[in-house]
Amino acid sequence: MKDNTDQTPQNRAPEIPVIQRIIAVLWPSFLTSGVATGLFFTVFDPQDLTMLTGHLGVSRMAVYSIGFFMFWLLTSGTCALTCYFQRPCEQVKGRR
Amino acid sequence: MSSNHPATADKTAPDPVDPASEEIYASHKKVYPREVHGIFANLRVLGVVVLLGLYYGVAWLSWDGHQAVLLDLPARKFYIFGLTFWPQDFFYFAWLLVIAALTLFYVTSLAGRLWCGYACPQTVWTEIFLWIERKIEGSRNQQIKRDKGSMTPTKFRIKATKHLVWILFSLYTGFTFVGYFTPIRELTSAAMHFNLGPWETFWIFFYGFATYGNAGWMREQVCIYMCPYARFQSAMFxxxxxxxxxxxxxxxxxxxxxxxxxxxxxxxxxxxxxxxxxxxxxxxxxxxxxxxxxxxxxxxxxxxxxxxxxxxxxxxxxxxxxxxxxxQGKPAHIIRPRTIIYTLLLLALSLGLVYAISQRTPLQLDVLRDRNSLYRETPQGLVENVYTLKIINMADHTRRFHVTVSGADAGLNDLRLVMSKPVVEVPPGKVISLPVSVQIDPVELRRASSEVVFTLSAEDDPDLTSSRHARFLGPVLSR
Structure with a gap:
């Protein structure tokens, strides 16, 4: 593991690698979007949704899949915002 | 693995003596687990054989003319051996998940991370991938030596073979996964003729890629960085x-x-x-x-x-x-408040689930009021409301049902039900939409909106009934 004990004022928070931050956004949102998809389609039948929106002929499988990715987009957006705002305010000014 | 992430490699200061390679998650040396023999290794192999045997095998079992375990998403029906579940039964699934989570906590408090060591899919698939790696690349020392050396045609051939075998195995894993959602025999014949549906193809590759990435590349990093259970399991200790x-x-x-x-x-x-x-x-x-x-x-x-x-x-x-x-030389306690509470909770929840499933009504009725009109008057001067009844027969045989309607509010004594036929026949596992209308003499209406109850009863089993309330709208003539 990388040693993160650098105690200079700007560097107090451990630097997290970019790839780790990307996974920290994509992975929890993947889990929650899976749960959301399950709950949503338990209540709503994709066929009713396609009828209501006039997209007849779209298979249930397609609606489930698209629904999953819409949820993932939403949850990963939330995770990304959290990640973005996590940075302490004093570090925002200028580029470090 | 060091050369695979050039984009991130410059982020960490390389150690000049022993260059740490950049992994997906953190600056980190590749772990080459040495092969081990012994009683616990044998137990794990047993776990791998049983669990993967179940995963790859159960998909091919049949039961009563359908795939034994099939979560038929396109048809919104879930077959688990002799039982058929519907989206309406989601409650049981949530209940089952609670039981599974409690079992995990229970085992953790008794015996630590048994789940992680022997049964977690991450461990089980990683074991298989390590086994493949050893068969192709040789022992730990041979692997380390080869990875240190420069790329030669032989090294390339060996690495390519390993990845090819990994990818094929992953794709078969993805195929089996999709086979639990789309009948696997149909899927096989579709795959043979190269006409898999676009979404089936997508999910096979998606799941296959996840298997390859998790078991081939990320391995222990999934446990250390990504697993939520690993983070909180110590709370049960x-x-x-x-x-x-x-x-x-x-x-x-x-x-x-x-x-x-x-x-x-x-x-x-x-x-x-x-x-x-x-x-x-x-x-x-x-x-x-x-x-x-x-x-x-x-x-x-x-x-x-x-x-x-x-x-x-x-x-x-x-x-x-x-x-x-x-x-520390103190006595060990297996029976302690924590384990007693878990035991009682688990017993209660499990028995409750078995009882609830055994008492499940294999029948569901939904009533949708016609949204296009509030009410209409018939030539005979009666007020009429139109409904669509949705009848789901969850039993495994065809059933005939009688429909009756009655007033939930006082005064609605003379409701008349108009249907195309007196008895509804519903095949097993099917949903029938039945338009009906209900008529009443307007003098009986006390309010503009009253409540009526539709009741469905099975002809072969008088105890099997299902009721739904609905609104009945009409003019108020009296007072």
Whole structure:
């Protein structure tokens, strides 16, 4: 593991690698979007949704899949915002 | 692996002596777990064979003319052997998940991370991938030596073969996964003729890619960085939880020695410092540093250390399954408040689930009011409301149903039900939409909106009924 004990004022928070931050956004949102998809389609039948929106002929499988990715987009957006705002305010000014 | 992430490689200061390679998650040396033999390794192999056997095998079982376990998403029906579940039964699934989670907590408080070491899909698939890697690339030492050397045609051939086998195995894993959602026999014939549906193809590759990435590349990093359970499992631990521990009192001071000397005379403990326990560790930790959250409890270090102790003529168990209390010479308690509560909760929930499923009504009725009109008047001067009844027959045989309607509010005594036929026949596992209308003499209406109850009863089983309330709208003539 990388040693993160650098105690200079700007560097107090451990630097997290970019790839780790990307996974920290994509992975929890993947889990929650899976749960959301399950709950949503338990209540709503994709066929009713396609009828209501006039997209007849779209298979249930397609609606489930698209629904999953819409949820993932939403949850990963939330995770990304959290990640973005996590940075302490004093570090925002200028580029470090 | 170092050369695979050039984009991130410059982020970390490389160690000039022993270049740490950049992994997906953190600056990190690749772990080459050494092959291990012993009782716990055998248990894990048994776990792998049984669990993967179930995963790849159950998809092919049939039951009563359908796939035994099929979560038929396109048809919104879920077959689990003799039982058929519907989206309406989601409650049971949630209940089952609660039981599964509690079982996991229960086992953790008793025996630590048994799940991680023997049953977690991440462990099970990683074992298979490691096995494939060893068959193709050779032993740990051969792998390390090859990875240090430069790329030669032979090295390329060996690496390419390994990845090819991994990818094929992953794709078959993805195929089996999709086979639980789309009938696997249909899927096979579609795959043979290269006309898989676009979404089936997508999910096979998606799941296959996840398997390849998790079991081939990320491995222990999934446990360390991505697994939520690994983060909170220590909350279930107490001083009586079974953990894998190194007996420091017996082992220290560690050091190498000749086989026949008496270690006590030489001022040494039983640990010969062979570092085999570190070499076999799939997460690359040193168990002698104490209990660490990276330890997945696989017991590989126990197996390998016992082997060394045997060779040295010392007693086994320098590293062993033990509890904090036992280690300190105190009595161990299996029965304690935590375990009693878990046992009672689990018993109650499991019995409750079995009872609830056995008492499940294999019938559902939904009533949708016609949204296009509030009400209409018939030529006879009656007020009429139109509804669509949705009848789901969840039983495994065709049933005939009678529909009746009655007033839930006082005064609605003379409701008349108009249907195309008096008895509704619904085939097994089918949904029938039935338009009906209900009429009443407007003088009986006390309010503009009254409540009526539709009741469905099975002809062959008078106890099997289902009722739904609905609104009845009409003009208010009196007062």
């Amino acid at each position: 107490d001083r009586d939880t079974l953990v894998i521990a190194y007996d420091e009192q017996r082992g220290e001071p560690r050091g190498s020695r000749k086989k026949n000397i008496d270690p006590r005379k030489a001022g040494l403990g039983d640990c010969v410092d062979c570092t085999l326990c570190v070499q076999v560790c799939p997460t690359g930790i040193d168990i002698r540093d104490g209990l660490q959250y990276q330890c997945i409890g696989c017991a590989a270090c126990i197996d390998v250390c016992d082997e060394v102790m045997d060779k040295m003529g010392y007693s086994k168990g320098l590293i062993r399954y033990t509890t904090e209390n036992t280690m």
